[in-house]
Amino acid sequence: MSKSERPNQLFRNLNAKIASIPMVLTALVVFVGGTAWTVLYSFTNSKLLPRLNFVGLDQYYRLWATPRWLISIENLLIYGVISLVFSLVIGFLLAALLDQKIRFEDTFRTIFLYPFALSFIVTGLVWQWLLNPDFGVQGVVRSLGWTSFDFNPLYNSSIVIYGISIAALWQGTGLIMCLMLAGLRGIDEDIWKAARVDGIPMWKTYLFIIIPMMRPVFITTLVIIASGIVKVYDLVVAQTSGGPGIASEVPAKYVYDYMFFAQNLGQGFAASTMMLLSVMIVIVPWAYLEFGGRRRV
Amino acid sequence: MRYKLLTAAFAATVALNVAGPAAATDLEVTHWWTSGGEAAAVAELAKAFDATGNHWVDGAIAGSGxxxxxxxxxxxxxxxPMGATQFNHGRQAEELVQAGLMRDLTDVATKGKWTEVVRPKSLLESCTIDGKIYCVPVNIHSWQWLWLSNEAFQKAGVxxxxxxxxxxxAAPAxxxxxxVPLAVGGQAxxxxxxxxxxxxxxxxxDAFLKVYKDKDAKFAxxxxIGKVFxxxxxxxxxxxxxxxxxxNQATNMVITGKAGGQIMGDWAQGxxxxxxxxxxxxxxxxxxxxxxxxxATGGDAFxxxxxxxxxxAKAQEVLAETLLDPKTQVAFNLKKGSLPVRGDVDLNAANDCMKKGLAILAKGAVIPWTDQLLSQDSQKQKEDLFSEFFAKPDMTLEExxxxxxxxxxxxD
Incomplete structure (x- = not known):
């Protein structure tokens, strides 16, 4: 029986395969094709309109000599580390606290998840006002009497990226908390009982038993956070539009500005190719370990 | 289902486009004039064009240029493509023209004797590529203004x-x-x-032209230029x-006397x-x-x-003529706060500052503006540099x- 089925592998589930053809084509033409096109044109000196006039690596030399690009990369790294570490830690802590069978769990969950319902643009605008020195946190505390209180991250070049990270954490941590909570709920009650019988303290149970068991949840979370980091753009536009000066620029904004404002497609393509490359450097080894490894086992 | 919706949406847009031309020709005109004074100015252009028996379909795009x-x-x-569109005259649309996407207006220009009526000459020159005219300048906006608050200086006693x-x-006083002595907004x-x-x-x-026109890096x-820095x-x-x-928030600081002055173009006047x-x-x-x-003879053009x-195409010609009509020029520029591109129009209603501008224009003391001299690419790099410079007090002048x-x- 199995002998007759094997050669027909291609026609198994034919309906499903036909149904997925549009998506496969979209993925190939739009994603892969678009990416290849972008990489190809990043070696040209295209200005407003794409032109196949190759200039070798000129666009890349210029890119890496541009202070704004270097600042963008540095900001992305700081922002990335902060949002990765803090959203994981805060998200997990909140989830663990909510998991203690507390009262009004639903209410707390809703409150924590609520910011996620807002877009980055709205988040950025809200935090622009909250961090405004005259009207926001600093203004309120000063009006209460602490006149020397100083909290003005958005107008200070050296710490502005932290001001943006605060807004991002406020918006995104709720989602991470929910994912973690789902993961915690997936853990069998018996594990907890067994740990309690063995007299293992709660923090140790979390750290050495529960977290390792939650590996799939952590990986999903990691991918969600990481993709959010690389594409950060709207938050910066709404909150500081890259300012003060160019202190809070990010790579995605560089790409957009040079493609459309500066009418220099070649430069924008080169920058977006570098972004793709950085994503690949992170994703490829991980995918290899995650999927390649499992197949061998 | 999704595809059906998508096709329906496409069909709807197509239907809208087809439904456009009725008896009088509709011409869609896109621009970014959306603030109060700007919208009033654009309404003057629409009124003049509608009076010719055609119909101005307003395609305002909010946000800046x-x-x-x-x-x-x-x-x-x-x-x-739309029927007509605003750009700052100069090099913003250069590549579109080179790609053959824009219409050659030389015939209309010869008929209307544009080379004689438009002043200063550099305006029409920046509409000209390879001897052909591709745009209609409608106003002159100049950047060279320092706006000062009388109230602020009285308060400081200087x-x-x-x-x-x-x-x-006077800044320390x-x-x-x-x-705040000088208001400079955060936009690059x-x-x-x-x-x-x-x-x-x-x-x-001379220094301005040497740097931006001749692109003399050694001189820069x-x-x-060190003095300028x-x-x-x-x-x-x-x-x-x-x-x-x-x-406009920075201008508002000058209006309310919170700031002493602002360097800003004549649009601040509005x-x-x-x-x-x-x-x-x-x-x-x-x-x-x-x-x-x-x-500086920067400004807007269609x-x-x-x-x-x-x-x-016929309606485009009519619009091009209407834009340069003396009456339209006066009505539009008075509302816009900019200077007309024709020397032969009467601007008695202009205020003090506009009259100062007109006098300088009459003397011929004009320079081309960076929009006309530099590509958008170079402009953007310059913006990045100076927004960093103004925001970072520890950036040295030499650097x-x-x-x-x-x-x-x-x-370039």
């Missing part, structure tokens, strides 16, 4: 400065009175524009407590007018910062994409000037 231009360009390159140097000297183009104004005022017309690294450093120190983003302020009494304007009274529809010279060296 930076937001609107990519939308306009993608519509033209994507095969959905006399009104007559030029930039006196203004810099203003600061002591709790007034404001810092970059302020520097260009300083370059023309402190460095002089030299001592004469010194002035920019003064401006940076005077502006350090501004803490606003948009240009804000003073809306606030009910009188030139000379509530605020003072110094063209060319009082040092070098010149006017470009006409190449259309297949013969009726619409800034070196980077400026590098940009000029690679500029």
């Amino acid at each position: 930076g937001t609107a231009r990519p939308i306009m360009i993608s519509r033209i390159t994507g095969g959905d 006399p009104m400065p007559k030029d930039w140097n006196e203004f810099v000297a 203003l600061e002591k009175a709790g007034i 183009w404001q810092a970059s524009g302020a520097f260009d104004v300083l370059l023309a005022a402190v460095g002089g017309t 690294a030299g001592p004469e 010194k002035a920019a450093d003064d401006a940076r120190k005077m502006a350090k407590n501004t803490n606003v983003q948009d240009w 804000e003073f007018q809306v606030a009910g302020k009188t030139a000379g009494k509530d605020y003072t304007c110094l063209p060319g910062l009082g040092l070098n009274e010149v006017i 470009y006409f994409p190449l259309l297949k529809d013969a009726d619409k 800034a000037q070196k980077r400026f010279a590098d940009i000029i060296a690679s500029a």
